Amino acid sequence: MRESASPAFAPITAIEDAAALLRKAQRAIVLTGAGVSTPSGIPDFRSEGSGLWSRDEPLEVASLSIFRTAPERFFHWFRTLASQILDARPNAAHLALAEFETSGCIRAIITQNIDSLHQKAGSNHVVEMHGSLRTLSCTCCFKQHESERFLQPFIREGTLPLCPNCNGLLKPDVILFGEQLPQSAWNEAQRAARQCDLMLVAGSSLEVLPVAGLPMQALDRGAHLIIINHTPTYLNVRADVVIMGDVATTLPEIAKRALHG
Numbered sequence: 605m606r607e608s609a610s611p612a613f614a615p616i617t618a619i620e621d622a623a624a625l626l627r628k629a630q631r632a633i634v635l636t637g638a639g640v641s642t643p644s645g646i647p648d649f650r651s652e653g654s655g656l657w658s659r660d661e662p663l664e665v666a667s668l669s670i671f672r673t674a675p676e677r678f679f680h681w682f683r684t685l686a687s688q689i690l691d692a693r694p695n696a697a698h699l700a701l702a703e704f705e706t707s708g709c710i711r712a713i714i715t716q717n718i719d720s721l722h723q724k725a726g727s728n729h730v731v732e733m734h735g736s737l738r739t740l741s742c743t744c745c746f747k748q749h750e751s752e753r754f755l756q757p758f759i760r761e762g763t764l765p766l767c768p769n770c771n772g773l774l775k776p777d778v779i780l781f782g783e784q785l786p787q788s789a790w791n792e793a794q795r796a797a798r799q800c801d802l803m804l805v806a807g808s809s810l811e812v813l814p815v816a817g818l819p820m821q822a823l824d825r826g827a828h829l830i831i832i833n834h835t836p837t838y839l840n841v842r843a844d845v846v847i848m849g850d851v852a853t854t855l856p857e858i859a860k861r862a863l864h865g
């Protein structure tokens with residue numbers, strides 16, 4: 605394993621190693637976490653000290669039980685996040701990953717993010733483990749609605765989004781704490797992890813289960829592993845390449861070498 609955490613190692617070597625692995629791979633996939641979207645101005649809402657959690661406890665307010673028992677508290681917290689997500693644009697990391705897919709270098713992106721920035725950057729095959737903000741579903745009649753017409757007034761005025769059909773409360777189609785992952789996305793992610801010959805983990809500390817277990821499934825079947833993240837993960841010791849750095853600067857560098865030579 606080549607570590608770039610210490611300044612004694614030139615990160616350029618790790619970048620070249622990562623590019624070489626991507627060039628060689630036949631069935632590479634990518635797993636992305638909050639770190640890919642923080643350069644776009646979306647805070648990691650599961651991390652302490654991100655600002656979003658200074659007033660409210662994350663596990664509590666972003667949970668299914670708070671949504672059910674005190675929806676005003678949930679929506680009060682959610683308003684800031686929704687506004688940051690709607691304003692966000694893809695950054696260099698998203699663009700590099702989209703280029704990997706267009707060039708046939710990777711097959712799919714499994715993401716823990718709910719911001720649709722991979723799709724906005726041009727990625728087509730994105731498996732969303734925690735849902736997305738694109739739609740809301742009625743908690744009474746279960747009808748699904750495009751979120752666009754509801755989110756702007758909600759962000760502007762703070763009024764709770766209500767179903768035009770039955771006046772029931774609309775819930776964003778994102779997975780809250782205490783909520784099951786969507787079964788089809790989870791099945792697809794597991795299949796991709798078991799079939800890949802290389803997994804690139806970008807901007808995830810691999811702390812949120814069960815998604816954090818996917819790289820282990822890939823490793824158990826002999827896949828290579830590249831990890832790019834600011835902080836160490838439990839699998840750094842098993843990775844072929846570890847780059848402890850910023851995905852928005854690192855991924856374009858890797859793309860330059862893997863795709864252009």
Ligand SMILES: [Zn+2]
Pocket residue numbers: 742743744745746747767768769770771772
């Ligand atoms: Zn309804």
